[in-house]
Amino acid sequence: MRVLVVDDSSTMRKIIANALKKVGCDEVIEAGNGQEGLQQLTSSAVDLVVTDWNMPVMNGLEFVRELRGLASCASVPVLMVTTNAETADVSGAKDAGVNDYVVKPFTPDTLKDKISAVMKK
């Protein structure tokens, strides 16, 4: 399984990559913002995208909207991992094309369960 992790925090990218390894993901590619994420997606296909919301240059919501416009990514599962926990945030993210949502802070089990669930959908 090949996963793109988009987050401006290298710490959070590593935390997510560790959780991905525990659910059997053998290849993680990383990007520091939405624009870098889009560049990665135009050069290689992925099975799952995990993205933050609040990032410089291009935020996660803009990134997911752009991603959904790419023919190769129209049905790729997207998991958003963010501190934005208001009801309006969650519904806005789902409207943009996010499949599931993890609010920081999270336990390792919560993240693993969400990753497994979004891959099954």
Add this chain to the structure above:
Amino acid sequence: MMTPETAGRDLTVAMETIIIPRLAEATNEVFETMVLKTLAAGEPMRDKRQPTANVVGAIRFLGSLSGTVSFYSSDAAAREIAGALLGIAPEDANNEVPDAVGEITNMIAGALRGKLAQAGEHLMITPPSVTRGSDFMAQHFNVAARVLYPFKMDDHEVFVEIILQST
């Protein structure tokens, strides 16, 4: 000039009744979940005392309240935090310290934002900035209310500061 949102509000009252009661809970939630440590909250300080710190993470928030959330820690405490987040030994966590402290600050601000939303306060937060070094001091302008909340993390002391600004 006051923003339309904060104009006419008593920000000292907002600090005491809305923010302080939620701050320790938000901070502990982040540490218990992500750092796997329970913090012991001290008494919130309202004077001008400055914490001793080598690493400071700061996030601005804007909306129905405006100001800054800052997280202060010693270098040793920051290495403990970075090590716990990344699953590595604290002595091996040096280059990771600024980003880890930025992320901890981001999560504290985010958890607080979520709790404030339940109280009817709607805020946007900026990405974090981190300062690391010695012999520096953070200075804020237009401070309407300030609290410095100390926490014990094992043998270390860390602090969360909230500044409410009138502009």
